[in-house]
Amino acid sequence: MITSYVKMDNTLTAINGLPAEIDSNLVWIEVNLPVEDELKNLSDTFGIETGNNHYNGEMDIGNYLYIRSDLLTLSPEGSPVFGRVNFILSDDVVITLNPNADFRPFDSALRRLNRKLQNHANPRAVLRVLLQTANDNADMVIDRIADELEQTAEDIFQISEGRSDDGKELGVQDLLSTIISLNKKEEIISRCLEAQLSLIRAVRYLNGEVHNIEEEELQILVTELAGDVVEVKEHASFEYEKVRYLQNAVTNILNIKQNQIVKVFTIITAVFLPPTLVGTFYGMNFSVMPELSWEHGFIYSMFLTLAAAILPLAYIKYKGWLR
Incomplete structure (x- = not known):
């Protein structure tokens, strides 16, 4: 689908398809999930290369600058969506090629473009706004990920305490679920970092197309955009380190809980092994067992078994192994 953005009375207006007359009022062409006929129409009209394999990263072909960038945005459901957009820039128009129908990073760009006249003064200014929109989406x-990590940190604290706020007992299975969730967030943030690196390259290429003297104001805005993109990347790097820290914390808590489980079974074994040994002795079929003829032999054997259990438990408690 092709959407053209044309200047009408100092305002950008979206129209379906290409305008009947291609003139200086056309500054942006947005192409989402294009079909072959639409790509051929673009190629014939503007003489551009529309295939994804014609360039990699940034190339100058004819009068056009081709920039490929990996971007991200939030879906209507609030989940991160990644996609690749090809920017084609010339002195007359900027074209965005987006092969993914579910990836719409520029839905809010038109409102931004119409806020100020200089935002759509020329294709370079339009591209600056598009890249700014992509950076804000990131x-x-x-x-959103940072907020989720804060909640995850609270969940980890509750798991370390052993119970949730509603009194539910938390254990190893809850830690495993948290580890899986953190691994997914680590992957998402890694892709965010890759997207920001791609966006940094795109801004750098745009900066090279802006005339320092004739477009001084735009040059300042592009420089500010470059700083904003780097700051978002640093934010993503910080959240990535937080994920790694939480992963280490969960792993340590998991090891502690597993060690506690092993310790409990070890203590149970140490407590019940001596009484089991006593019971084994009295289970033997010897011909002479004096305790069998004693008046209080049964009570004696019971106290002996109880003492065999209490003495190891008292020793374990004395050593502090129950803590």
Whole structure:
């Protein structure tokens, strides 16, 4: 699907398809999930290469600058969505090629473009706003992940305490679920970092196309955008380190809980092994067992068994192994 953005009375207006007349009022063409006929129409009209394999990263072909960038945004359900967008920039128009129908990173760009006249003064200004929108989308995604990590940290604290706020007992299985969740977040943040690196390259290429003297104001905005993109990347790096820290914390808690389980079984074994040994003696079929003829032989054997259990338990408690 092709959507063209044309200047009408100092305002950008979206129209379906290409306009009947291609002139200087056309500044942005957004192409989402294009079909072959649409790509051919673009190629014939503007003389551009529309295949994904024609360039890798950034290339100058004819009068066009081709930039490939991996971006991310939030879906309507609030989950991160990653996609690849190809930017094609010239002095007359900027074209965005998006092969993924579910990835719509520029839905809010039109409102931004119409806030100020200089935002859509030329294709380079439009591309600056598109990249700013992509960076803000990434910032929202990382903020969402940061909030989830805060909740995860609280869950880990509750698991370490052994019970949740509602009194539910928490154990190893809850830690395993937390580890899986953290692994997924680690993967998402890794892709966020890759997307920001890709966006940094795109901003750098745009910066090279802006005329320092004739477009001084735009140059300042692009420089500020470059700083914003780096800051979002640093934020993502910080959250990545937080994920790694939480993963280590969960692993340590898991090891402690597993050691506690092993310790409990060890103590049970140490307590019940001596009484088992006493019972084994009295289970033997010897012809002469004096205790069998004693008046209080049964009570004697019971006290002997109880003492065999209490003495190891008292020793374990004295050593502090029950803590």
